Amino acid sequence: MIALAVAFVETNMAKLRLFKVPNLLGIAIVFAFLSLISFYVLGGNA
Amino acid sequence: MSFVYYIFSIIFLVLLSPLVLSFIKSFKMRLLYKKPASLFQGYRNFAKLFSKEVILSEEASTITKVAPFLVLSPLILVLFFLPPIFSGSFYIGFVDAFTITGLLALSTFFLMLLGLDGGNSFGGIGSSREAFISSLSEPAMILTVFTISLMANNLGIAKAAINLNNHFPFTHMASFTFATISFFILLLCETGRIPIDNPETRWQVLLNLSFLPLCLHLYLCRLDLDLILFYLLRSLRLRFL
Numbered sequence: 001m002i003a004l005a006v007a008f009v010e011t012n013m014a015k016l017r018l019f020k021v022p023n024l025l026g027i028a029i030v031f032a033f034l035s036l037i038s039f040y041v042l043g044g045n046a
Numbered sequence: 047m048s049f050v051y052y053i054f055s056i057i058f059l060v061l062l063s064p065l066v067l068s069f070i071k072s073f074k075m076r077l078l079y080k081k082p083a084s085l086f087q088g089y090r091n092f093a094k095l096f097s098k099e100v101i102l103s104e105e106a107s108t109i110t111k112v113a114p115f116l117v118l119s120p121l122i123l124v125l126f127f128l129p130p131i132f133s134g135s136f137y138i139g140f141v142d143a144f145t146i147t148g149l150l151a152l153s154t155f156f157l158m159l160l161g162l163d164g165g166n167s168f169g170g171i172g173s174s175r176e177a178f179i180s181s182l183s184e185p186a187m188i189l190t191v192f193t194i195s196l197m198a199n200n201l202g203i204a205k206a207a208i209n210l211n212n213h214f215p216f217t218h219m220a221s222f223t224f225a226t227i228s229f230f231i232l233l234l235c236e237t238g239r240i241p242i243d244n245p246e247t248r249w250q251v252l253l254n255l256s257f258l259p260l261c262l263h264l265y266l267c268r269l270d271l272d273l274i275l276f277y278l279l280r281s282l283r284l285r286f287l
Contacts, residue, residue, distance in 0.1 A: 003066055003069055003070050003073070004073055005230065006070055006233070006234065006239060007070045007071075007073040007074045007077065008077065009234065009239075009240070009241070010070075010074055010239060010240040011074050011077040011078060013240060013241040014240070014241065015240050015241055015242075015243070015244050016241040016242065018175065018178070021178075021179060021182070021235075021242055022182055024231060024235075024241065024242065025179070025182040025183055025186060025231065025235060026182075027231060028183070028186040028190075028227075028228045028231035028232055028235070029182075029185065029186040029189070029228075031190075031224045031225070031227045031228035031231075032186050032189035032190040032193065032224070032225065032228040033189065034224040035189075035190065035193045035221045035222075035224035035225040035228065036189060036192075036193045036196075036221075038218075038220045038221045038224060039193055039196060039197060039218055039221040042217055042218055042220065042221065043217070044196075045196070045197075045199055045215075
């Protein structure tokens with residue numbers, strides 16, 4: 001399923017310029033932070 | 047018996063890697079209304095590359111000779127620390143996400159050394175590109191894997207995956223969704239796929255190499271993708287997709 005998603009993204013997106021790559025990776029970092037924050041907001045492991 | 051499953055799962059993952067890549071390529075061709083390549087094309091390419099002669103540049107130092115193996119060995123090591131595929135299989139539970147990410151970074155480091163060692167301009171371009179992308183992706187990967195480990199109540203990757211498999215915390219579905227999106231972007235990044243990098247032209251860093259090391263590099267690229275795919279599947283379980 002992930003392999004299909006990778007293929008779908010590759011056919012629908014063009015290669016980014018090198019200086020646009022940090023924007024995309026910034027989104028990844030933001031989502032990682034959101035994940036951590038929402039984990040604690042929802043009560044952690046308590 | 048559990049140890050036999052463990053060894054078998056590692057061999058299975060290594061052998062599966064070219065098939066996953068061939069499958070992606072085949073599906074891409076279908077989406078573009080082209081005649082898809084065979085699913086075994088990846089294996090045929092490997093057979094072709096392995097039969098070629100090794101030629102090393104006169105300017106290249108010992109690093110060029112040993113680096114392909116140094117790039118490959120941390121990835122092979124990571125295979126041993128992954129969560130078990132088969133139930134009842136042996137696993138190494140104490141290795142955490144930081145170790146795994148560190149090993150992947152170590153592999154990238156040797157790849158950069160390899161690119162720089164030849165002294166040509168393409169190697170420098172490829173190495174600096176790898177360093178640039180890696181420095182941005184590793185913190186995000188550590189954070190994502192750390193959050194998933196927190197949710198699983200265990201920092202050890204294999205144990206965390208087993209905990210998630212047994213007791214999936216449905217209250218943290220939002221966190222899992224965010225982590226999956228982050229992981230998917232990192233997957234594209236770590237494996238050098240479009241839109242981050244083009245897998246067909248990624249080998250500019252390796253233009254100073256002969257065919258056997260190139261073959262090893264192609265193989266580790268596949269292995270890398272396979273590792274991340276497998277880890278993503280095992281840790282997130284894809285219950286919400």
